[in-house]
Amino acid sequence: MKDQATPGTLTLDLLYATPSIIGTTPEACFWSADGARLGFLWNDRGESFRDVWTYDVARAVKRRVTRLGDDKRGEAGPGITEAVWLGDGRIVLVLAGRLYIVGADGTPGEIEPDCTDVSALAVSADGARLAFTARGSLLVKDFGTDAPACLLVPAGERIAIETFEWAKKGDLIAFVLADNSKVRQIEIAYDAQGVAHRDTFTRAFPGDEIVRLRPGVVSAARGEPIWFDRPDEQNAIWGFGLSGDGRSLFVSESDLSIKNHTIFVYDVATAAHTTYYHFHDPIQIRPDWQVAWAPGDRGLILLTNRDGYNHLYRLPAGGRAPERITEGTWEIEAFQLDRRHEQIYFTANRSHLAERQLYRVPVAGGEVEALTTEPGTHKPVYSPTFDWVADRFSDDRSPPEIYARRLGGDQTAIRLTQSPLPAFCTRNWAQVRYVDCVSRVDGAPLTARLMLPPDYEPGRRYPLVVGSVYSDALCNQWGGRDIHPSWGFDQCLVASGFLVVNPGIRGSFGRGKEWNRPMLHSYGTLDIEDIADCVRGLIEQGYADPQRIGLWGSSYGGLMTLMSLFKKPGFYAAGVAGAPATNVSHAYPEQEWIMGAPRGDDYPARYERQSALYHTAGLADPLMIIHGTRDEVVLYADTIALIEKFIAQGKRFELVTLPGSGHSWARESLAQTRFAYGKMVEFFTTHLKPR
Known part of the structure; x- marks a missing residue:
């Protein structure tokens, strides 16, 4: 269909509406024990309430099992949140925190009525x-x-x-x-x-x-x-699992700083433990570890970046040196073990930094086989027999859909969902490309995810909005980084004449721990330099107008926005800080991965150096702060402390207060989403003046 719409038709009212123009994302895939039937939660009308759908892989038949959403049309709420198959073919599900079993006619009947806040069905x-x-x-x-x-x-x-x-x-x-x-x-x-x-x-x-x-x-x-007792019960647990014979339990843990990774193996009968594996890494800042029992309980399989990049290793016995299974200048995100065929299935960025493709490799090591090639992000749920995988796939131009993909033979992929509404195809959506840049601090490679108008004119310099700035922002999927629902805000900006960029900054997955090393003890230092160097690269390559650069982020992204404005006055024309983490002394203890422990000769100066609260004198450019008053993650009181310093220093700023809102201020209601993003569009339009 040829698009007849104009870019300006992408308004926030259209983009954040019910039903949603991009549809309802299918979620929570679950397989029957024999791998013959796939279930998932979905709404085919773009409304928020998800029902249970199934697909019979042998008969190639898809059907909607429950119809609870028919009575909830237009109402908010996620609907069914979990479902599993019992061995007899019946489906058990969770709705509003209560447990139900689905009858032959598709009608769920409540079971265990005394149980509330039910979750984690297994x-x-x-x-x-x-x-x-x-x-x-x-x-x-x-x-x-x-x-x-x-x-x-x-x-x-x-x-x-x-x-x-x-x-x-x-x-x-x-x-x-x-x-x-x-x-x-x-x-x-x-x-x-x-x-x-x-x-x-x-x-x-x-x-x-x-x-x-x-x-x-x-x-x-x-x-x-x-x-089972541990030497320190305040240490984090990153994984655990019983051996196939049920006699042993591994526990993968680390200290709070994540600089010491240890795997204990316990004897279930006696509760005694041995130290199976230990590795000390003084520069570790990401706990991407994963552990599983090897087939036949012949040791453990370990995902670790001990040698620079996240890769797979065999641990044949306690105290033995790890044996490599995979290697290369790319990283594995997660893996799953097919014990019967002694294969490891994993997701990695081997093809491109922003992609997540599916691969497999023998447990014994050998050639890595690519199972998917379509550029984008593949999120798998494998059948118990590993004959099929439910592949939740999305790319920069397509919202998530579920495909049933055969893992043997011709690896056929069958599309099971069509989520966007028909109106989706009548709109002009942003183009996306990946632009390489270089750090001026240490020469490290940087990459930026750049969104361009459908009618982009090469050689024309556009106003540029950087954000939402955060780590792990390079994702070839709809909306990019999907923790924040900013996909519609981004599309609205692009339709209004802006470019939008997500810089890939240090502290992110994909380029190895040496690339991340400079982030240690440096919130608001190297990260904001990476952001600025991506902007400089876009200016040098002719994309952006250096006089019309804005940036925004929330939580840690709010901290980066403030630090960028405070330390680089005049570089940005405007910034928006959502729920900004202004005082790292009030962070969660897990942030010690980067900040370091609150002790030592350089404390508290080290924390003050990483806190925006102590750098406010540098503010010279327009700033808007958005914060909810009920936020327990980043305290609203910290924003008040920042504002008090602004007032004492004679600084100008804008404050948007969201009464009773928590940390996820852009997700709590569509009305609030439209309001908050609307304030941001007005702010950037005023200060960056798109043509």
């Missing part, structure tokens, strides 16, 4: 039992009996199950219990809807007591939990 290897959490407790329901669900591990006051998984066979469940009973609680007072509120949050700061994590194993046959 079916045992025999398909007869369902484990789940309810209000933080771990329960199991045996569908071979009429008995109610059995409580296995109860929650307590600020104590709850964090995660769990079934053994590969048998009735054992491994779990991690999170104990927040000693963690600081903070109170946030705010006004919203004409009412004064005081909400309490469990919230630690750097140097505080943090959550204590305790691993355990319990039998689904009403056994008492077996607990």
Whole structure:
């Protein structure tokens, strides 16, 4: 269809509406135990309520199973949030935190009515039992009996199950219990809807007591939990798993600074442990580790960047040197093991920095086989037999869709969803290209994701909006970095005559730990230089008008926006800081990965050097701050402290307060999304003046 629309038709009202012009993203793929049927959650009308859909791979038949969304048309809410197949072919699902089983006619009937806040459905290897959490407790329901669900591990006051998984066979469940009973609680007072509120949050700061994590194993046959002690229960747990015979449990952990990665292996019968693996890395800033038992329990498979890039290794025995399985100047994001065929399936950026393609390699090592080639982002859910994969695919021009892809033979891919509304094809959407730049600090390679108008004119210099600035921003998928719903805001800006760029900055996945090394202890230093060097590259290549550069970001991106304005006055014409992390002393303790611990001869100067609150004197350019008053992640009080300094220093700024809004201020309602992004469009239009 030839597009007859004009770029200016992409308004925020159109882009953030119900039903959505880009449709409803299909989510939560789940396979039957025999790999013959795929399920997923979707709405084919672009409304928010997702129902259960299935696809029979043998008969090539797709059907909608539940029709609860028919009664919820036009209403907000995600609908069904989880679903799993039992061994007998029935589907169990979660709706509004309650548990239901789907009847033959597709009508769900509630089960376990006393269980609320249900999540994390997981079916045992025999398909007869369902484990789940309810209000933080771990329960199991045996569908071979009429008995109610059995409580296995109860929650307590600020104590709850964090995660769990079934053994590969048998009735054992491994779990991690999170104990927040000693963690600081903070109170946030705010006004919203004409009412004064005081909400309490469990919230630690750097140097505080943090959550204590305790691993355990319990039998689904009403056994008492077996607990496993760790040298420091405040160390983070990055993974755990029972061996195939159920006799051993590995726990992958690190200290809070993530500079020491350790894998313990416990004897389930005695709870004794040995140190299977340990690696100290003083420059580590990303915990991208993953561990799994090798086929036949012959050691462990490890994903680590110990030699520079995230790659796969075999750990044949405790204390033995790791053996390489993959290598190269590219990185693996995650893997899954096909134990029966001794193959490792993984997602990596081997083809391009911004892509995520699917690959496999033998456990014994050897040639890496590419399973997908379409440029973009592939997010897989493999069938238990590894004959098929549900591939949630998206690229820079296409919203996410689900494809059923055969893994053997001709590797046929069958499209199962068509999410965008017909109006999607009548609009002119932005072009996207990737532009290479170079750091002026150390000569390191940089790449930027650049959005151009459909009628882009080479040689013309456009006003440029940088953002949303953040790490891991290079993603060849619809909307780029998808944690923030800024896809529509970006499209609106481009339709209004701006270019939009997402710089790939240090601290990101994909280029190895040496490329990331300079980020240690340097929030607001090298990261803002990377942003500026990407902008300089676009100016030098003739894209951008150097007098009309704006930038924005939220949370850490808000910190980068403020630091960029404070340290580089005159470089940017305007900036918007959403929920800006102005004081790193009030960050979560996990930010010590970069900031370092709050101690030592250079503390507190090291924290002040990384905090925008102590650099306000440099502000000389237009600034807007957007912040919600109920934000427990980045405190609204920190924005007030910043504003007090601005006032004392005679600085000019704008403040947009969102009453009762939390940290995810752009996701809480479509009305608020349109309002906040609308303020930003007006701000950038005023100060960057697109033609």
